[in-house]
Amino acid sequence: xxxxxxxxxxxxxxxxxxxxxxxxxxxxxxxxxxxxxxxxxxxxxxxxxxxxxxxxxxxxxxxxxxxxxxxxxxxxxxxxxxxxxxxxxxxxxxxxxxxxxxxxxxxxxxxxxxxxxxxxxxxxxxxxxxxxxxxxxxxxxxxxxxxxxxxxxxxxxxxxxxxxxxxxxxxxxxxxxxxxxxxxxxxxxxxxxxxxxxxxxxxxxxxxxxxxxxxxxxxxxxxxxxxxxxxxxxxxxxxxxxxxxxxxxxxxxxxxxxxxxxxxxxxxxxxxxxxxxxxxxxxxxxxxxxxxxxxxxxxxxxxxxxxxxxxxxxxxxxxxxxxxxxxxxxxxxxxxxxxxxxxxxxxxxxxxxxxxxxxxxxxxxxxxxxxxxxxxxxxxxxxxxxxxxxxxxxxxxxxxxxxxxxxxxxxxxxxxxxxxxxxxxxxxxx
Amino acid sequence: xxxxxxxxxxxxxxxxxxxxxxxxxxxxxxxxxxxxxxxxxxxxxxxxxxxxxxxxxxxxxxxxxxxxxxxxxxxxxxxxxxxxxxxxxxxxxxxxxxxxxxxxxxxxxxxxxxxxxxxxxxxxxxxxxxxxxxxxxxxxxxxxxxxxxxxxxxxxxxxxxxxxxxxxxxxxxxxxxxxxxxxxxxxxxxxxxxxxxxxxxxxxxxxxxxxxxxxxxxxxxxxxxxxxxxxxxxxxxxxxxxxxxxxxxxxxxxxxxxxxxxxxxxxxxxxxxxxxxxxxxxxxxxxxxxxxxxxxxxxxxxxxxxxxxxxxxxxxxxxxxxxxxxxxxxxxxxxxxxxxxxxxxxxxxxxxxxxxxxxxxxxxxxxxxxxxxxxxxxxxxxxxxxxxxxxxxxxxxxxxxxxxxxxxxxxxxxxxxxxxxxxxxxxxxxxxxxxxxxxxxxxxxxxxxxxxxxxxxxxxxxxxxxxxxxxxxxxxxxxxxxxxxxxxxxxxxxxxxxxxxxxxxxxxxxxxxxxxxxxxxxxxxxxxxxxxxxxxxxxxxxxxxxxxxxxxxxxxxx
Numbered sequence: 001x002x003x004x005x006x007x008x009x010x011x012x013x014x015x016x017x018x019x020x021x022x023x024x025x026x027x028x029x030x031x032x033x034x035x036x037x038x039x040x041x042x043x044x045x046x047x048x049x050x051x052x053x054x055x056x057x058x059x060x061x062x063x064x065x066x067x068x069x070x071x072x073x074x075x076x077x078x079x080x081x082x083x084x085x086x087x088x089x090x091x092x093x094x095x096x097x098x099x100x101x102x103x104x105x106x107x108x109x110x111x112x113x114x115x116x117x118x119x120x121x122x123x124x125x126x127x128x129x130x131x132x133x134x135x136x137x138x139x140x141x142x143x144x145x146x147x148x149x150x151x152x153x154x155x156x157x158x159x160x161x162x163x164x165x166x167x168x169x170x171x172x173x174x175x176x177x178x179x180x181x182x183x184x185x186x187x188x189x190x191x192x193x194x195x196x197x198x199x200x201x202x203x204x205x206x207x208x209x210x211x212x213x214x215x216x217x218x219x220x221x222x223x224x225x226x227x228x229x230x231x232x233x234x235x236x237x238x239x240x241x242x243x244x245x246x247x248x249x250x251x252x253x254x255x256x257x258x259x260x261x262x263x264x265x266x267x268x269x270x271x272x273x274x275x276x277x278x279x280x281x282x283x284x285x286x287x288x289x290x291x292x293x294x295x296x297x298x299x300x301x302x303x304x305x306x307x308x309x310x311x312x313x314x315x316x317x318x319x320x321x322x323x324x325x326x327x328x329x330x331x332x333x334x335x336x337x338x339x340x341x342x343x344x345x346x347x348x349x350x351x352x353x354x355x356x357x358x359x360x361x362x363x364x365x366x367x368x369x370x371x372x373x374x375x376x377x378x379x380x381x382x383x384x385x386x387x388x389x390x391x392x393x394x395x396x397x398x399x400x401x402x403x404x405x406x407x408x409x410x411x412x413x414x415x416x417x418x419x420x421x422x423x424x425x426x427x428x429x430x
Numbered sequence: 431x432x433x434x435x436x437x438x439x440x441x442x443x444x445x446x447x448x449x450x451x452x453x454x455x456x457x458x459x460x461x462x463x464x465x466x467x468x469x470x471x472x473x474x475x476x477x478x479x480x481x482x483x484x485x486x487x488x489x490x491x492x493x494x495x496x497x498x499x500x501x502x503x504x505x506x507x508x509x510x511x512x513x514x515x516x517x518x519x520x521x522x523x524x525x526x527x528x529x530x531x532x533x534x535x536x537x538x539x540x541x542x543x544x545x546x547x548x549x550x551x552x553x554x555x556x557x558x559x560x561x562x563x564x565x566x567x568x569x570x571x572x573x574x575x576x577x578x579x580x581x582x583x584x585x586x587x588x589x590x591x592x593x594x595x596x597x598x599x600x601x602x603x604x605x606x607x608x609x610x611x612x613x614x615x616x617x618x619x620x621x622x623x624x625x626x627x628x629x630x631x632x633x634x635x636x637x638x639x640x641x642x643x644x645x646x647x648x649x650x651x652x653x654x655x656x657x658x659x660x661x662x663x664x665x666x667x668x669x670x671x672x673x674x675x676x677x678x679x680x681x682x683x684x685x686x687x688x689x690x691x692x693x694x695x696x697x698x699x700x701x702x703x704x705x706x707x708x709x710x711x712x713x714x715x716x717x718x719x720x721x722x723x724x725x726x727x728x729x730x731x732x733x734x735x736x737x738x739x740x741x742x743x744x745x746x747x748x749x750x751x752x753x754x755x756x757x758x759x760x761x762x763x764x765x766x767x768x769x770x771x772x773x774x775x776x777x778x779x780x781x782x783x784x785x786x787x788x789x790x791x792x793x794x795x796x797x798x799x800x801x802x803x804x805x806x807x808x809x810x811x812x813x814x815x816x817x818x819x820x821x822x823x824x825x826x827x828x829x830x831x832x833x834x835x836x837x838x839x840x841x842x843x844x845x846x847x848x849x850x851x852x853x854x855x856x857x858x859x860x861x862x863x864x865x866x867x868x869x870x871x872x873x874x875x876x877x878x879x880x881x882x883x884x885x886x887x888x889x890x891x892x893x894x895x896x897x898x899x900x901x902x903x904x905x906x907x908x909x910x911x912x913x914x915x916x917x918x919x920x921x922x923x924x925x926x927x928x929x930x931x932x933x934x935x936x937x938x939x940x941x942x943x944x945x946x947x948x949x950x951x952x953x954x955x956x957x958x959x960x961x962x963x964x965x966x967x968x969x970x971x972x973x974x975x976x977x978x979x980x981x982x983x984x985x986x987x988x
Contacts, residue, residue: 028489029467029486029487029488029489029506030464030467030489031467031470032464032465032467033465033468034463034464034465034466034468035465036465037468052433054431056441056525056526056554056555057434057437057439057440057441057525057554057558058440058441058443058444058466058524058525058526058554060434060436060437061437061440061441061444061469062465062466062468064436064437064832065440065468065469065471065472065476066468066471075435075436075817077435078433078434078435079433079434079435079437080431080432080433080434081431081432081433081434081437082431082555083431083432083555083556084553084555084556086431087529087555091431093431096431097431100431100432100433103433104433107795120463120465120525120526121525121526121529123492124495124526124529124530125529152463152465152492153463153464153465153466153489153491153526154463154464154490154491154492154494154495154526155491155492157464157465189949190946190949190950193949197976288980288981288984289984291984291985291987292983292984292987293987295987296987362509362513380471380474380475381467381468381470381471381474381482382470382474382482383474384474384475384478384479384480385474385479385480385481385482387480388480388481408980408983408984411983411984411987412987415987
């Protein structure tokens with residue numbers, strides 16, 4: 001089955017072990033999404049791709065519950081639902097898949113990349129989707145590329161689905177040792193364009209993205225590639241890129257003014273951009289970003305924030321909200337902690353920050369109630385119930401669906417957190 | 431394997447969750463992998479509930495599969511009972527747990543929990559959500575009423591014992607649940623209707639009931655099976671075991687509500703009120719109580735005659751809709767189907783009456799194909815039919831689950847009873863007005879305002895011409911339609927001052943400024959455009975480029 005969590009890396013030497021000493025590790029009921037949810041944004045990032053989940057009715061139900069409020073003239077995802085015949089081995093899984101894929105491609109001839117997405121049921125019964133993807137790719141040569149990744153709940157939490165999807169695309173990336181900057185992780189289109197423009201002004205001319213906007217538009221990879229991770233949940237992809245010869249640049253994630261500046265600075269340093277040039281291009285952006293932040297900081301400063309685990313974006317967000325918006329951190333929960341990929345952000349967190357990894361949701365909610373924070377970052381399964389208890393919430397999924405990266409978006413990002421507090425002050429309902 | 435783009439029903443354990451969450455004092459321990467907690471959102475978001483569903487999941491992960499998942503189940507059950515102190519416990523598995531066969535119900539049975547426990551066996555690979563809800567409700571009622579079962583040979587209670595006991599007749603309303611279609615308001619409407627006819631409601635279940643309420647089910651004179659998909663099996667069992675008669679007419683629509691009242695009066699041995707008798711020339715109760723009859727008779731509705739309607743829903747709502755459409759609104763039903771296999775026979779009978787072959791399927795693509803072939807002018811369906819209707823460019827109204835958040839409205843909006851008929855008239859006719867407008871647009875294609883794709887009664891602005899790079903937001907719509915008007919009617923030659931100003935501002939934008947603006951999500955694009963232009967005027971900028979846009983954004987960031 002090959003089922004295992006990514007290995008926990010030893011702390012790099014530059015991470016002071018005396019910072020954040022008491023990591024709280026919890027296990028119990030976890031109120032999180034599985035990796036299948038990544039389909040909800042990946043299908044928009046790559047409109048020429050189709051995501052076929054091989055799983056149960058539960059998987060189909062999950063995705064349509066998340067995305068079904070949008071009305072699709074043309075579906076971009078579907079589920080091959082396993083029946084009793086498949087479980088009893090009466091139907092040959094490979095023949096069934098071939099038949100299904102043929103039907104699907106007849107309906108959607110414009111699909112260029114087909115992802116076979118593994119689920120809990122397909123992993124438990126050990127369906128070899130990787131092999132099926134290889135076989136189908138050979139059959140559909142030059143028409144459709146078929147890839148496989150797992151989005152199962154037993155292996156992946158929420159955004160880790162994207163990590164696995166990108167990893168699945170890596171073997172298709174051509175090899176080239178040309179100098180380039182590769183931005184890895186889904187960005188909003190406008191944010192991506194913005195970063196490219198800024199890097200161009202810095203004199204970094206070859207900038208590419210993974211995932212691309214078109215699934216066939218894959219960047220090359222090799223020894224000249226410098227990788228900037230735009231998202232903190234890409235552990236497996238980052239390591240696989242390193243295996244292909246790419247250099248991973250260490251930086252905090254580009255949330256807020258400071259994070260974005262340091263993130264761009266990491267690339268500038270790697271590409272030998274003169275300091276004066278960097279200051280000339282980036283300082284005005286930093287200055288402007290700070291101005292945009294100011295009104296939101298007024299709302300957020302001094303407010304106590306509790307982050308529940310969801311997407312692995314919690315640590316960089318906590319860093320931004322404490323350092324740039326003046327919020328106090330009660331607890332920063334993450335579903336999974338990759339110390340190596342988080343090193344730069346961890347080093348910037350206040351020294352006494354309570355981190356927690358994993359979850360026992362009822363006990364964590366007891367801590368929330370005891371602390372009575374001013375704002376809780378949490379998933380939609382908990383948001384309305386906490387609101388009904390009088391606790392303000394910011395639902396976390398929105399952060400995956402909003403343009404929040406970069407100096408120019410710092411104001412918007414802060415506003416996402418200030419908005420629920422403003423709203424509470426605004427409503428007069430008695 | 432079957433290819434499913436959209437599924438009409440969730441897995442059976444979601445049906446069990448609907449029962450647990452609809453009730454009070456019931457807790458559900460569900461053996462399920464991490465991630466299956468997504469189902470909580472159905473209740474916290476779609477039903478907009480302010481409480482977590484009473485469900486504890488084991489949320490096992492891959493690393494647990496090497497260990498003792500049975501032990502995890504036992505720990506989870508123990509903790510859930512200690513923490514939530516339920517009055518009854520449901521224990522079951524989701525589809526993945528079914529594969530690893532830990533037998534959570536059997537484990538719970540050996541634990542001496544001190545509360546009634548129901549072991550749910552819901553085959554996830556062959557059954558679906560409504561079956562799961564019906565089975566859960568049935569098993570729960572059966573478990574709780576075991577002690578009250580009359581001995582074999584006990585005579586059936588008389589449905590008119592209320593007369594002997596000198597009280598008003600009382601009935602149970604069985605079947606309403608969360609994630610059902612408009613159950614919240616249907617219950618209010620029917621309770622009110624029964625009250626007007628001197629009939630009390632004993633127990634409403636599962637919605638709002640506690641286990642203790644279920645113990646009172648046998649005290650009613652009859653069971654009203656409001657939602658057969660959920661309460662069919664339990665009503666049949668109560669009839670067999672306690673001799674309680676069942677009212678099976680579902681009061682959706684004018685005729686069906688009248689039938690329901692007649693059946694109810696007959697079952698309870700109540701005298702039929704005069705206005706439930708059909709007397710030629712006399713206004714019936716329906717005509718006095720609901721506006722649908724007059725609205726449907728009035729001349730404005732004449733154009734509805736013979737409109738071709740395609741209906742697909744759960745069996746109950748599909749059958750009700752077919753009757754309303756054909757007999758009460760004067761539509762022509764050109765397709766009728768359902769995903770409820772359990773009630774396929776009833777749907778087939780209803781279709782045969784209309785000279786149709788019923789479509790019984792849970793394959794969304796088959797439904798879409800049938801819809802296209804029927805050349806319907808209106809689709810009455812589920813959230814799923816919205817997708818196909820959009821693809822085919824057909825007006826559509828939702829009449830049944832699966833539903834999404836917009837079909838759990840704040841306002842009173844039953845489907846049942848007299849007010850339900852009013853709601854139905856409005857919501858089915860509403861998308862059709864658009865259809866009429868489309869006819870005019872089809873006839874006169876040179877209009878400056880009512881251009882292709884325009885839906886004026888839905889409040890949308892006229893779409894910009896295809897060459898425009900940015901679609902207007904509603905805020906921009908008026909300006910755009912004026913601009914379109916000007917562009918489309920140069921002969922008129924009346925360029926208003928407003929348009930002149932608009933054009934002067936537009937000429938300020940550089941290509942990269944426009945390109946940047948195009949990337950702003952359309953619903954805020956109008957605001958960003960206005961703000962940036964105001965900012966440019968204030969600063970006396972000669973041109974608006976991308977930098978100016980971001981400067982303005984920072985300036986207005988509040």
